[in-house]
Every structure is written in C-alpha cells, then in structure tokens.
Amino acid sequence: MQNQDDNKKDILGEEEVTQVIHTFYERVQVDEKLGPIFNDVVKIDWPSHLPVMVQFWRTIMFGDGGYQRNPLMAHMKWTSEVRMDEQKFQHWLDLFHSTIDELFSGPNADLMKMRSANMATMLPRRIKEFQNLS
Numbered sequence: 387m388q389n390q391d392d393n394k395k396d397i398l399g400e401e402e403v404t405q406v407i408h409t410f411y412e413r414v415q416v417d418e419k420l421g422p423i424f425n426d427v428v429k430i431d432w433p434s435h436l437p438v439m440v441q442f443w444r445t446i447m448f449g450d451g452g453y454q455r456n457p458l459m460a461h462m463k464w465t466s467e468v469r470m471d472e473q474k475f476q477h478w479l480d481l482f483h484s485t486i487d488e489l490f491s492g493p494n495a496d497l498m499k500m501r502s503a504n505m506a507t508m509l510p511r512r513i514k515e516f517q518n519l520s
C-alpha cells in the first residue's frame with residue numbers, strides 16, 4: 387500500500403480531495419463498465435453528485451465535509467437495475483487507487499486508498515445481506 391514518491395504532494399484537504407474526485411469521475415464517465423451505469427441507467431446529475439462525493443470524502447478523511455447520508459442505501463436503491471457485485475466494486479477500486487497514485491503520495495493518500503478498499507469490500511457484502519433478507 388505504501389507508495390511514497392517525493393515528487394508528489396500528499397492529500398491535505400478540500401483542494402486535493404476535489405482533484406481526486408473530479409479526476410476519478412471523469413474516468414468513470416468514459417469507463418466501459420462504470421460509465422453506462424452512471425450515464426445511461428442512473429442518469430446521474432454530475433453537477434450535484436460531485437459535490438456530494440467531495441463532502442463524503444472530506445468527512446471520512448478529515449471530518450470536515452458535513453456528509454450525513456447513507457451510502458449503502460444510495461447503492462441499494464439501484465440494485466434492481468444494476469448488478470452491484472464484488473467484481474464491479476473491485477474494478478471501481480482499481481480505478482480509484484490508480485487515480486490517487488497518479489496524483490498524490492503520502493500518509494493521507496494511503497489512508498484514502500485504505501478507506502476506499504474497506505468501503506468497496508463492505509458495500510457489496512451488505513448489499514448481498516440485504517437482498518438475502520428480502
């Protein structure tokens with residue numbers, strides 16, 4: 387996980403989180419697996435989705451984003467239209483980690499990779515649990 391690179395800055399706050407999120411979702415939009423989910427199925431409103439994602443990441447990285455919603459439910463509500471399985475989450479995670487690695491390096495970059503890995507493992511498990519209950 388450690389990927390120290392002296393030429394790269396670490397993620398220090400809002401500015402860097404915004405850069406990661408905007409770069410990542412630019413890539414998601416043109417990704418052949420993830421792009422159609424957001425653009426064609428969910429028809430996401432990017433100008434309102436991106437600030438929510440920045441808030442989410444500022445909250446779990448620095449405690450200053452004010453995000454108070456429920457990410458599990460945000461994904462659950464699409465499970466009848468989109469297959470949200472481990473493979474897709476792994477692909478999401480690979481793209482997220484490579485975006486972070488290209489832009490930043492340091493303890494907070496590592497933390498962001500770790501938190502995203504935890505979420506990408508937890509979300510499909512919880513989704514499956516919910517589906518087994520219903």
Ligand code: HEM
Pocket residue numbers: 420423424428430438439442455456457460461464470471474475478501502505506509
């Ligand atoms: C297969 C991988 C993933 C897909 C296809 C996906 C898709 C989506 C979609 C379509 C939404 C918008 C839902 C809506 O507004 O109706 C969303 C929201 C969100 N996603 Fe994901 N996601 C994935 C992985 C992740 C991961 C791993 C995380 C966390 C590290 C994450 C965090 C969030 C958050 C915080 C929201 C905003 C929820 C809100 O509106 O409060 N997603 N995602």
